[in-house]
Amino acid sequence: MFSNILIYFVVIPLIMLGGLALCRNIKQIRAVAVVGALALTALSVWLLLDYMQLRAAGNTAPMLYTDSWSWFGPLNINLAVGVDGISVAMLILSSIILLTGSFASWKINPLPKEFFLWLVLLSTGVFGFFISIDLFTMFMFYEVALIPMYLLIGVWGSGNKNYSAMKLTLMLMGGSAFLMLGLIGIYYHSAPEGQPLTWNLLEIVNNASIDKGWQYFLFPMTFVGFGVLGAMFPFHTWSPDGHASAPTAVSMLHAGVLMKLGGYGCFRVAIYLMPEAAQDLAWIFLILTGISVVYGAFSACVQTDLKYINAYSSVSHCGLVLFAILMLNTTAMTGAIMQMLSHGLMTALFFALIGMIYGRTHTRDIRLMGGLMKIMPFLAVCYVIAGMASLGLPGLSGFVAEMTIFVGSFEHADMFHRVFTIVACCSIVITAVYILRVVGKLLFGPVQDEHHLSLTDAEWWERTSTVTLIISVAAIGCFPNFFADLIKFTFSPSIFAVIGMN
Amino acid sequence: METTMIYYLIPTLIMFCCGVYGFLTRKNMIAMLISLELMLNAVDINFVVFNRYLFPGQMEGMFFTLFAIAIAAAETALAIAIIINVFRAAKNIDVTDLKKMKF
Amino acid sequence: MAIPLCMFLILGLLGMKMSHKLAGILGTAGMGVTLVLAYFTAFTYFFSGSPDFVSSEGQRLQYIVFNVDWLQFYDNLVIRLGFLLDPISALLLVVITTISFMVHLYSNGYMRDHHGVYEHGFQRFYAFLSLFSFSMLGLVVATNIFQMYIFWELVGASSYLLIGFYYVKPSAVSASKKAFIVTRFADLGFLIGILILSFYTGTFNFTDFTSAPVADGVYGVSLDTAQGIKNLIAGSEAPIFMGASVLTWALVLIFMGGMGKSAMLPLHIWLPDAMEGPTPVSALIHAATMVVAGVYLVARLFPLYLMEHSAMVIITVVGAVTAFYAAMVACTQIDIKRVLAFSTISQIAFMMVSLGVADPNFHEGLGYMASMFHLFTHAMFKALLFLGAGALIHAIGSNDYTEMHGLRKYMPITHVTFLIGCLAIAGIIPFSGFFSKDEILSACFGNSWIAYLWMSMVAALTAFYMFRLYFLIFWWKEHPVRQGHHTPHDQPWTMTLPLVILAAIATVAGLIPFGNFVSWNGEPYDLFGHFDWSIAAVSLLVAVVAILVAAKMYMKENPLPAKMKNAMPTLWDWCHHRFYWDELYMFITHKIIFNGICRPIAWFDRHIIDGTMDGFAYVTNKASYAIRGLQSGSIQMYVWIYLIGALALGAITAVCIL
């Protein structure tokens, strides 16, 4: 069991949990958190390299490092793991954000130990989710990742945290209720009559035995289920409140990684397993996600709370992810995954910076702040970079992802897709509006509050955190082909063969 | 006129309903207990009648009745014990007084 | 090209640690090296005669120096980063590096106060300048339209940063924001245009759109290829979209990107405001280089545009209207940088018109050549004017020429160079503007006499407002002794040297046999052979008359201008307020989009969507209260419900089944 590299993505966090439980003071806690996160990052980078090597060596299996250990034998539930390019990308994203999140919550107060315990539990869920190819374990890890949010927001959050935490948890659980039904339904149709049923994604794909009638039922179930976490309109309202109330690292992980679980799940389960229904029903969800793209952007324009702005921008960007996935072609999907990566990193960066600014000014209302560029130049410059990434400046990650999505979406020549693609394109203008509005009000202009003049710039751990993220964002932006290749290979023609597209 | 099963069943049904009615309307707990006995006895008669008329070859219903009577006795004993306990404390066995815990 | 990028990174990351002086020297030196390299490249391209650059028939070719895959969408659709050398890119390399170097040099003086103390953020300024130069160079050498788009965006961003350089000033911040958003909006069109084009053709490469391969990596401009593209699109499934062909749509949308960058009506509103940036920036970005990107873009895709007549008409009309509009407005502005800004808009519109009227059947596409020629000369004299204005502003400390008047004695060098610039733009022989503008007018004449008359009128207006400006700054009246101010004087050599150099170029550049170097299909074009003296004479006459009028009105202090103003108050008002475009945009953005869309959506989100979710919770709670009566606490009630429940269960099932 332990000969498989993937299992360590779960084992390391579990060891971290144990280590944290034994910690006595804040220094040890930090040490455990950072060492663990570093180990995970190293592991994921190593995995990436090894993965590339295997692919280069001509390994064309849809998933690598696959392994399966029987768990609940009679139900054919296994702890099945395996990764493809998408999962590898997501694992890297998660580990980077965990690492930077640990740095960002260097001075978390009160109860640092509990905070990191929950945070690590959350990331256990995230990592487990990404390495699983068994629907059951996938779902289990998915829920493991959700519930710590409640306490993380509730205990360490700010503002209207009780309400937000409850709303977030309940809405996400609502999504997972649909999801659970969908998954069980898939299980019962996972194999042709007479063959053993299975939870294993790959086997289900091979069997291709979910008939169309059932797909029509199960596809919406799973898509909505994951879509709630992907902040799909109209199930997105947990996101602004949740983000606004969450502590820094939690916002980072949540927007950066957890929301990606939604998009990943939509692809990996809903579309991968039920392509025919996806093909037929995509239009419904395209409308919804198309709405969320512009809707989120417009909403962000008039918010005054920094985190709300970002949360709505996340709604918009994550909407774009789902939008692209529903386009059902390789280019758009590659774009979707890149957008996930890109959005994950840059939103994490945003939230980290907002947290740092909030930690100093104790307000997130942009009307009460101004001219921070003069006071805390480092943070301000980072903020501008994050903003530029968000509005899609070439050389940073957002541009590549969005362009890939748009090019992919444009491959559909009919009126309906065209219109929605163009509507989605409009979001890049609106994004520019709200980003520049914030940057202008927050960083530029005269200093609004005299008290802010005495504030200090970033500490070293904050610098570590932000610089790491910026480097990652720029890396994707400058060398997109590397990531595109990594991802693209995953979209084996077999998925699209069913739909009848190339 | 031959006495058929129905001549027994209707009275038992009436008995049962009386029991239910009594249980629902009495305020005195002892009276409620008596109503319960009425219901149980109606059931007992039912068993006996079914056994006697429908399945005369065996004794299952009869035996069941015997046991049911014993159980009913035990229930009554227990209920009375509890009611006495209530009476000791409240000097009153009005069932309408016992509705503090609600909603 | 990599040098400015490195400079940007070095200055950006380490700038804080460096002394101001070092940063300035480093930036300038870096640009200097780039300048030399660019000159060398252009020289090699034009004069070496290598078969890579010139075909045996004398056609100048497009040579791809290198081209690396950057992002692959699908098998054949790839974004590449590369270096395409052809006449116009070589031309722009020269222009950009020259102006950029001048501005780098100039800024060494400009960005300090009179005591030589460097401004706050001096290093940042150089870093941004380098970033801009890098992006602009990347733009012009782009081998494919997507690369162009990438650098297009980068240029926009660096322009944003530079306009907002004085970030403490709210007006600068809002101007930078405006510039970015307006151009972003235009870029949306550009992007969609690219998407359409690439979808139907399956490529981004310019060479695939407009040229035919000659050898490996070498292409020659070919109308057949463009025709092929047109046929390809016409043969696709849905060649017509809403009454126009898809190709027209694509080209118009791409042109929309150009309109944004080149500040064509109605997307021009950002450019006057962009003058909030430091003046060298205005000279570099908003006069000489970035704003001509739109022209460059159209020129790049020129053969494709030739295929769609309607697109060409649109370009011509937009250009013509803009040219006139901007010239009108320029006559009434009092901020010297604004006047120059509107003049820039007007001049770029000249180039656009020139492209729009270009026709291979008339003088072998004279318009195209004229446009590029004007681009070149305009870059020089407009940079000169801006830098001169910068010197004035630096000396006076104000943009407003009511503060200046009669400066000719105090700042002789500035005066002379500024005059040269004005003469050049007004189109007085032998200054460079005369030649290029004359070519444009010829091209217009070749298209239709309406265009010719219209553009001549604009040319007259140009001469008028430029000399209005000139006289108002240097003549009009002696300014009363400035209180608390020392006497204005010429600037240090770092600032005057670029002025002098640029003035020299502006004077002689017109004599370059431009047609030999640049023409629409790369074949040499004999400029003087086609020189139409009658048109030249007319335009010269018009210009001189306009100058004389300006001199009459503004040379000495007199009440004539006020009278004029009172004679046509409405017109003057409209011109002075730039025909209320800004107000219109403010209305659209603030009232309609902000209050009409964003706020309702935010409200909708809070109250309807969120309200629904909260509503579920509320209903659940209410239901919980509503049914609490069930649990009344009374035993008899319990039993009653029990009984009813049991009976109902039985009865309903029985009824359902039987």
Next chain:
Amino acid sequence: MDYSQFLVMKQEIGLLAVFLIVFLYDTFMPKRSLGALGTVSSVLFALFVAYGFCPSVFDSPVETAFSGMYATSAVIANIKTILNIGALIVMIQAMRWADQDLVRIRRGEFYELLLTTLFGMYLMISARHFLLFIIGLETASLPLAAMVAFDKHRYESREAAVKYVLTAVFSSAIFLMGLSFVYGLTGSLYFGKIATALMMGDGINALLVVALAFVISGIGFKLSLVPFHLWTADVYQGAPTPVTSYLSVISKGAAAFAFLVVLWQVFGCVYTFAWEWMLYALIILTITIGNLFAIRQRNMKRFLAFSSISQAGYIMLGVIAFNGMGMAALMYYILVYIFSNLAAFGVIGAIENNSGKVNMEDYNGLYKTNPRLAFTMMLAMFSLAGIPPFAGFFSKFFIFTSAINQGSVAIYVLVLIALINTIVSLYYYLLVVKAMFISDEESTVATFRSACSERFALWICVGGILLLGVVSCIYNHLLEISF
């Protein structure tokens, strides 16, 4: 009569032996050594629980006794063992409570009554004849009335006892009425013979349906299915905490299994005609109403009462599945539920014993004063709400899976409703978590160290919550032996 058939009833005999020893100890040992009564009975009982894992019991073959009135098999032996485990935890938890001044003199009775009811449940589970079934049912429920009334000095206890005993007798009267109809229709009270008769008969008639409704309501009462649940909340609130926990898990677990046996074995052949839709209605009502009531509760015991009502609804999903998976899922659910709910009650009991506080407001800020208790409570809540990686998630997942196995659209709808209800239930479970962890108010419960026995019981529960799900062999085993 062949006396050797008593040997088939190994567990019953073992339980009787424990009962007798406890009884004799209580009766004949000197007063001063009675302090150890709780320990003695717990240890004895623990030995008995261990006996349940002996191969002869654990893998007990299918055997019958008393001409088929009594049956045992591996499943039955295992469900008994499951109940035993729960009962053991309750006994350990109760030690502290039983040591109180007012209870001390009667504590022997508590253990004896508890063992007696357990014996009744055994009979109920093993019965293959309604006579034995009814005896078991009454043996299980009547002593419980006495246990509910245990704190006879407390008003709530009295009220609860009256409510319990009267409604219980009423419900058995209804049950017997239904039974008499069944007898009249089929002429037998043997499960097997009734089933055969029903199968031979001309299908379905109104009387059978009514009889079935009465039978279901009778057992539904024990399980507290809506609308037969109304006694539950009051009784749970009024009864002493150990009794409440016993009622809520063991009694309910036994009833659920017995319900399954009766419905499957006796009325299996009329499944689709008659009781499938009845159960649909009952399940939806139970889950929804239980949840709706639970939202508003401030008293922790009452709160858990309603929560246990809705849990019963989930348990019923295993019954409706009507297959081996359903049975396994049901048993597994009961097992997990025992640990989760007993953890919650253990914490409530510990706090009640130390401070007398039972309201949710009193739990505000508990984490600051009693972190471990709060943590345990949180685990229990998460497990009850079905959050992974705690056991509750697995049990819920399996029960849904087994229900959907049937595959009709109706069952999907049913499960969807149940799933949506889990959101509501999550809400109120989180309210408890919120009170303990998030609330800023000062805790009204001072820091204390709970008794050894309480801690021991809680450790067992925590272990169960953490391990039951992850250690898959338990469920696998249950599924293997289910039929």
